[in-house]
Each structure stands twice: as C-alpha cells, then as structure tokens.
Amino acid sequence: MAALAPPVAAIRVVVRRALNGLPPGGPVLVACSGGADSLALAAATAFVAPRLGRSAGLVTVDHGLQAGSAQRAEAVAVWAREVGFAPVEVARVEVAGRPGGPEAAAREARYQALTEAARQHGAAALLTGHTRDDQAETVLLALARGAGPRGLAGMPARRDLAGVPLLRPLLEISREQTRAACAALGLDTWQDPHNTDPSYARSRVRADLLPALVRALGPGVVDNLARTARLVAADNAALDGLAVAALAAARCADGGLSVAALAGLVPAVRGRVLHTWARELGALPAALSYGHVNALDALVTEWHGQGPVDLPGGIRVLRRAGRLAPVDPT
Known part of the structure; x- marks a missing residue:
C-alpha cells in the first residue's frame, strides 16, 4: 500500500479538526473554484466528512467574467458528483452593477451566492480554501492601508456569514502544499x-511584494505574517470583550454616552466603544472610517466647543450636557 503523501495528510488533519467542532446535522458545503487551494480542500472534505458521519456538498460559482467560465464550473461540478458530493450546485452570479471595484463586486456576488446555497441546503457550515499565503497577503494589504488591528488580524478561521458559519481550515496550510496535494491525487487544477x-492589488502583492520579502527575509516571513494575524486576532477578542462592558457602562438613559465614562477608558477600548455605538446609530459600516471614530473621540478628549461630527448615513453626533448624543434630524 502506497504511503499517503504528506501534503494530503496535512490537509485532511486540518479539515477533520474543523469539522469536529461542528454540531451534528446538516451537510458541510465546500466552495470550490477548481483552483489548487479549493480543490485540495474539496478532496480532503470528500474523504473526511463521511468518516465523521457527515454529508458534504459543493458549490462552484460562475462569475461569468471570463470566456469558458461556465464550462469550467460544470467540470468542477461533474468531478464533485463523481467523488460523492451531494448536493452539488453551480451558482451563476451577475457582477456588473455592484458597488466597488471589480474585485470587491465579484467577492460580494460570490459570498451572496454561497450564503444562499448554504441556507437552501441547511448547511452546518461553509468551507473556503484560503491558505496561509492568502493570510499573509491579507496582512500586507491591511498594513499598506493603515487598517489597524482589525485589518492586521487578517481572515478569521471561523466567522458568521449572514447566519452561516464560515470555516477556513487551510489557514495553517501553504499554497505549495495544496498544489502538491492536488498533484499527488492526480487532480487537474484551474489557474x-x-x-x-x-x-x-492582491495580485501584485502575490507576484511581486511577497516574493521580494521572502528573498530579503527568508521563507519564514509568510508563516510569521500569518502568525501575526493570529496573535492580533487574540488581542482584538480580548479588547472587544472589554469594549462590550464599557459600552454598557457608558450608556445614558436616552441612548447617548457619558463623556465622563468614556474619558476614563484607555484609547484602544474607547475607540471600539465609539465604533460600535456609531454603527448602532446607523452609520454605514463600510464607510465608517478611522477619521470618523477619531472625530468622535475628539469630542471626548479634545473638547473645545466644536460642532457635530458627521458620520456616514447622514448621522450627526454632538456633545452636550456631558454626553455624546445623535442630533435629532427634525
């Protein structure tokens, strides 16, 4: 009996670990483009899930952005049925007309389709093939944008996606390992x-910046960047917990926030309190920036009688009578 290729074994281990943490009932759905990362994930899930007494399905998204995309998606679906996935779904999406750049629009369309498929099939979780290399790229992009701790935390291994658990089992696995696993299993991958x-931007980071860092600092830089994301994520979780309690303590009866309570908080916690409160007021999350939160913070720490702070979504906040409060639009 031939020995199992180490990359195949490593990927099966992390998939088993991810699936073991799920409650019983409902299939797991793998998002698979046909690339090496998602195909290696799918192959591992097809092996592991039945041995854990769980069914596994697969969804492949056709963005319609390239010639032959429909045929590629159908080829992935045919392979998935052959190896025992059920259900198998090809989700075709419309990217044009969505807000943001083409990359953001495609991502929004993709996750919307994946979420809808997960709900339709009562999935226990949705699995994506993001690797350690993807995590390193995400950290570099966040650093370049000045995104702060939330950005530097990268992609979480698990998060809620519109009510569906989204799992990323391969964040400990390199892109090289997924390619080696596909080669060992004889799987044809799509580039x-x-x-x-x-x-x-991500393509430039992948092709130029990250290889340059590896040449300058050694191959460990990819793992170090991914480790940084894990460490920052743990710190964020602790600070977020403190912020929840601090927000509750700072609330006034009319829904405003006590300036005295806010002033007594350390900046890292106060910023999270103000960010959360701004979102509660209706500030649009995607447009709520560091500058907006910093302006709210100035109402607490640098008060000199300034006027209201304008937040995304037409929200205005002012300081009066020792508290922060939204301005009544009427």
Missing part, C-alpha cells in the same frame, strides 16, 4: 487569470 492580473 484563475485574475490571480496574475497586475491591475489587482
């Missing part, structure tokens, strides 16, 4: 041309 298109 997404968008991954090498220099018009996308």
Whole structure:
C-alpha cells in the first residue's frame, strides 16, 4: 500500500479538526473554484466528512467574467458528483452593477451566492480554501492601508456569514502544499487569470511584494505574517470583550454616552466603544472610517466647543450636557 503523501495528510488533519467542532446535522458545503487551494480542500472534505458521519456538498460559482467560465464550473461540478458530493450546485452570479471595484463586486456576488446555497441546503457550515499565503497577503494589504488591528488580524478561521458559519481550515496550510496535494491525487487544477492580473492589488502583492520579502527575509516571513494575524486576532477578542462592558457602562438613559465614562477608558477600548455605538446609530459600516471614530473621540478628549461630527448615513453626533448624543434630524 502506497504511503499517503504528506501534503494530503496535512490537509485532511486540518479539515477533520474543523469539522469536529461542528454540531451534528446538516451537510458541510465546500466552495470550490477548481483552483489548487479549493480543490485540495474539496478532496480532503470528500474523504473526511463521511468518516465523521457527515454529508458534504459543493458549490462552484460562475462569475461569468471570463470566456469558458461556465464550462469550467460544470467540470468542477461533474468531478464533485463523481467523488460523492451531494448536493452539488453551480451558482451563476451577475457582477456588473455592484458597488466597488471589480474585485470587491465579484467577492460580494460570490459570498451572496454561497450564503444562499448554504441556507437552501441547511448547511452546518461553509468551507473556503484560503491558505496561509492568502493570510499573509491579507496582512500586507491591511498594513499598506493603515487598517489597524482589525485589518492586521487578517481572515478569521471561523466567522458568521449572514447566519452561516464560515470555516477556513487551510489557514495553517501553504499554497505549495495544496498544489502538491492536488498533484499527488492526480487532480487537474484551474489557474484563475485574475490571480496574475497586475491591475489587482492582491495580485501584485502575490507576484511581486511577497516574493521580494521572502528573498530579503527568508521563507519564514509568510508563516510569521500569518502568525501575526493570529496573535492580533487574540488581542482584538480580548479588547472587544472589554469594549462590550464599557459600552454598557457608558450608556445614558436616552441612548447617548457619558463623556465622563468614556474619558476614563484607555484609547484602544474607547475607540471600539465609539465604533460600535456609531454603527448602532446607523452609520454605514463600510464607510465608517478611522477619521470618523477619531472625530468622535475628539469630542471626548479634545473638547473645545466644536460642532457635530458627521458620520456616514447622514448621522450627526454632538456633545452636550456631558454626553455624546445623535442630533435629532427634525
């Protein structure tokens, strides 16, 4: 009997670990583009899930952005049925007309389709093939944007996606391992041309910046960046817990926040309190920036009689009578 290739074994171990943490009932759905990362994840899930007494399905999304995308998606679906996935779904999405750049629009359309499929099939979780290399790229992009701790925490191994648990079992696995696993299993992989298109920032990080860092600092830089994300995520969780309690303690009866209570908080916690409160007021999350939160913080720490702070979504906040409160639009 031939020995199991180490990359195949490593991927099966992390998939088993992820699935073991799920409650019973409902299939797990793998999001699979046909690339090496998601195909290695799918192959491991097809092996592991039945041995844990759980069914596994697969969803492949056709963005319709490239010639032959429909045929590629159908080929993935045919393979999935052959190896025992059920259900298997090809989700075709419309990217044009969505807000943001093409990369953001495609991501929004993809996750919307995946979420809908997960709900339709009563999935216990949705699995995606993001690797350690993807995590390192995410940290570098966040650092370049000045995104702060939340950005530097990268992609969580598990998060809630509109009520569906989203799992990323391969964040401990390298892209090289997924390619080696596919080769060992004889799987034909698809190369997404968008991954090498220099018009996308992530593609430039992947093709130029990260390899340059590896050459300058050694191969351990990828793992170190991913480890940084894990460490920052743990710190964020602790600070977020403190912020929940601090927000409750700072609330006034009319829904405003006590300036005295806010002033007694350390900046890292106060910023999280103000960010959360701004979202509660209706500030649009995607548009709520560091500048907005900093302006709210100035009402507490640098008060000199300034006027209201304007937040995304037409929300205005002012300081009066020792508290922060939204301005009544009427």
